Amino acid sequence: MTPPTATVGGLATDTHLPDGDGPFPTVLIRTPYDRTRHRAEARGWARRGFAAVVQDVRGRFASPGEWHPYRNEAADGAATARWIRRQPWSDGRLVAAGASYAAHCAVVLALEAPGDGRPDAVIAAVPALGAAETAREPSGVERLLTRAGWWAAHGDRPDSDESALDKALAADPGLLTHLPLTALPRRLGRDLPSWAGLWRHHDRGRLTTRAAHAAVPLLAVGGHHDHFTEDTVALWRAWGGPSARLLLGPWGHGLAGAPGPDAGPAHRVGLGDLYVRWARRALGGELAPGRHGALALGGGNLWVPAATEGRPRTPRVRLLHGAAFTADPDRPVRSDDLTVPTGGPPDRCLLATPPLPRPLDALGPVRVRLRATAGTPSADWAVRLVALAPEGTAERLAVGIARREQPAGRAAEFTVELGRLARRLRPGTRLRLEIAGHHFPAHARNPHTGADPVTADRLLPSPREVDPESVALTLHVLPTRPTPTEPAEEILR
Numbered sequence: 081m082t083p084p085t086a087t088v089g090g091l092a093t094d095t096h097l098p099d100g101d102g103p104f105p106t107v108l109i110r111t112p113y114d115r116t117r118h119r120a121e122a123r124g125w126a127r128r129g130f131a132a133v134v135q136d137v138r139g140r141f142a143s144p145g146e147w148h149p150y151r152n153e154a155a156d157g158a159a160t161a162r163w164i165r166r167q168p169w170s171d172g173r174l175v176a177a178g179a180s181y182a183a184h185c186a187v188v189l190a191l192e193a194p195g196d197g198r199p200d201a202v203i204a205a206v207p208a209l210g211a212a213e214t215a216r217e218p219s220g221v222e223r224l225l226t227r228a229g230w231w232a233a234h235g236d237r238p239d240s241d242e243s244a245l246d247k248a249l250a251a252d253p254g255l256l257t258h259l260p261l262t263a264l265p266r267r268l269g270r271d272l273p274s275w276a277g278l279w280r281h282h283d284r285g286r287l288t289t290r291a292a293h294a295a296v297p298l299l300a301v302g303g304h305h306d307h308f309t310e311d312t313v314a315l316w317r318a319w320g321g322p323s324a325r326l327l328l329g330p331w332g333h334g335l336a337g338a339p340g341p342d343a344g345p346a347h348r349v350g351l352g353d354l355y356v357r358w359a360r361r362a363l364g365g366e367l368a369p370g371r372h373g374a375l376a377l378g379g380g381n382l383w384v385p386a387a388t389e390g391r392p393r394t395p396r397v398r399l400l401h402g403a404a405f406t407a408d409p410d411r412p413v414r415s416d417d418l419t420v421p422t423g424g425p426p427d428r429c430l431l432a433t434p435p436l437p438r439p440l441d442a443l444g445p446v447r448v449r450l451r452a453t454a455g456t457p458s459a460d461w462a463v464r465l466v467a468l469a470p471e472g473t474a475e476r477l478a479v480g481i482a483r484r485e486q487p488a489g490r491a492a493e494f495t496v497e498l499g500r501l502a503r504r505l506r507p508g509t510r511l512r513l514e515i516a517g518h519h520f521p522a523h524a525r526n527p528h529t530g531a532d533p534v535t536a537d538r539l540l541p542s543p544r545e546v547d548p549e550s551v552a553l554t555l556h557v558l559p560t561r562p563t564p565t566e567p568a569e570e571i572l573r
Contacts, residue, residue, distance in 0.1 A: 083119070085142070088135065089159040092142035096122040096132040103171035105363055106131040106164050108199065109178050110157055110185040112140040112147070112234060121352070128356045131169055135160055137185065140238055147236065149274070150184065150211050157189040158197025165196055173363045174199045177355070179301075180308075180333065183207035187315070190298075191290040198296070201362035203355055205301040206333050209288065209311050211281040218284065218310070218497075219482045221460055222524035222533055224256060225415070226307055227278065228264060236272050244268070256521045259537045279534045288314050294321040297362040299571065301351065303331030304378060305340040310499055316371060316386075325358065325571045326373030326386045328502070341475060342378030342503060349567060358571055367573070374567035377441060380504035382564040389444040390556035395433045397513055399548035402426035407459070407517020407528070409539040415522035418466055418474045420514070428516035429546040433553075435470070440505045444556025446478045446498040450515065451550035453491045455543035456528040459484050462519035463496045465553070470508035477501060477511075481519055483526065493550065501555065513553055517542055 083094040094115055098104055107125045109118055115134040122132035138156055139147030157176070164170050176186035176199035183204040190202045208214050215227055232244040248268050249255050255267060262279075265272035288311075298319045302312030309328070316326040329347050332338035336349050361367050373386030405426040413428050420430060448463045462481040466474050480498035505511075518525050527536035 083122070088163045089156060090144060091135050091138060091156060091160070093133060093135040093160065094119075094122070096126040096134075097169055098126045098129050098131065102131070102169040104129060104131040104169055105173040105175065105359070106133055106170055107175045107177050107359065108157070108160060108164065109134045109182055110137055110153065110160070111135070111178065111182040112137045112149070113182070113240065114141045124352050125356065130175075130356070130359070133160070133164055147238065149181070149235075153185045154188045154192040157185055158193035161189065161193065161197045161199060175201045175203060175359045175363065177203035179205035179335070181208050184209060187287060190296050191287060191294060201297045201359060203299045203301070203359070204312075204315065205335060206303065206306050206308050207300070207312060207315060208308060209315065210283070210286060211278060212284040213308075213311050215278050215281060216284065217481055217523070220282075221481045221483050222279065223307070223522065224261070224524040225521045228256060231272055231275050231278070232268055232270070236270075236274050259539070261524060261534045276534075288318045291315055291318040292320040294319050296321050297367055298324045299327070299355070299358050299362070300324070301327045301335065303329055303333065303335055303338070303340070304376070304500075304502055305330065305332040307333065313500065316373065319371070323362070323367040323369055324371045325367070326371070326375075327354075327567055327571055328373070328386070329376040330378035330502075340378060343376075344381030346381045346383065347376050354568060354571060357568070361572055372570050372573060374565055374570040375443070375502050377443065377562065378503045379506070380441065382562070383567050383570075384443070384562045385565050385570055388558070388562060390442065390558040392554050393557040394552050394554050395511065397431040397433050397511075397551055397553055400430040400432055402429040403548050404543070404545045405429055406541050407544055408541040409518060409525040409527060410541075412518030412520040412525055413462065413514070413516040415479075415519045418476060428514050429544070429548070431513040431515075431548065431551055432468070433511040435508045435510050436505055438507050441558040441562060442501045442503050442505060442555045443558055443562075444500060446480075446501050446556075447495050447554050448480070448498065448513065448515075449493070449495045449550070449552040449554070451491055451493045451547040452515070453489060453545045454484070454486075455488055456540060457485060457488050458526060458528055458530045459542055459544070460517055460523075460526040461494075461496055462516045462523070463498060464514040464516070464519070465498060466512040466514065467505060468510040468512055469506070474512070477503060479519060481523055491547075511553070513551070515546055515551070517544060
């Protein structure tokens, strides 16, 4: 049955009510991705005793107005929260929930809305915390492919075309190589006035800073293979509310519906049921204070408590080739190809460990320390960690990229952070370490001229030298087999 649609603050809003007279607690989902796509989810909440309110954000689908990502969500969400609390079917208790951009709507409502516009609990799955967080790495390097895909699909339009970038790349495989990147909308044949403005956002960390002053419980859910993993963990660590829970599985941006190659049967979690059970306990004040949660150990088919972390270990790496190489933006190392060229001059420095003599449980941050020189004053250093299985297959484990500005030809020691790893590695696995100047098209190419990579119209090759004796790969390794836990126990306690 189609739910009744109301106009709340001018925005299209569907309400799904449970059977019975109520009043009921409410879940609010505000989305730019079409509220009608959430009907099954909303019906699931209603079957479990929650009113579910789903709203198109301003300027999207059935909601009028202009679509300005990340601009109006606190005010519009607060107006909707107040409307909900005035309804006869509402018992006044409210959970803000969502995934990706909808998680931003939920989090910003909890952190920036005043008084009765604030929810009583938040479920934030794969949260897009803000324009700066989605557009750039912490080092400032531009995330090109995901942002081009998102803006092509959703930017500056009331509806969506999820396949817009794929269709454009099929017509022009070199689409993202054309300069300047600010001209991408013209090559897409679309008017995208907000595209150039996206790259002017540098206020990374605004919401995580505010999270220290949160006053409601949080459930943060993410995936080890999601591009917002670090933001999900940072939000959980910073949250100052009465309780914070983290669930991090071997999943991509689609969570349990997008399992990674390291996912096992134990990682098939019924997220809908878990969300409902957590929401009941959160609204009832039944959660223990503090930060708890569960992390999946990929390849190990088990879960461990979220605070689990290994001890630092620096495995020996030896140089294979490329201590001197050229980072040429006209032939960049590609993010979508793990094949290493065997002919021609090297395009990366390549190192590897010996085969692992026994299983290794890597759980915690990964970083690489090195001493290196760039022949240009502006240089990106992309470091990729790849697992080479005994049968010969290759799998990307972690990637980090840092941007450095320093005099050409001057050697420097620095560290590249590769994020967190939660993975059991089999005996016989070798770890390959690639140090390059680009990671394209996932990230924009540094032109090496000192110009902004988004507006640059000229590219230069950059000679590089790496001191192989200086390269130190640090993993965090569990000294013994971990004690498994049940994710529901950690989330609901």
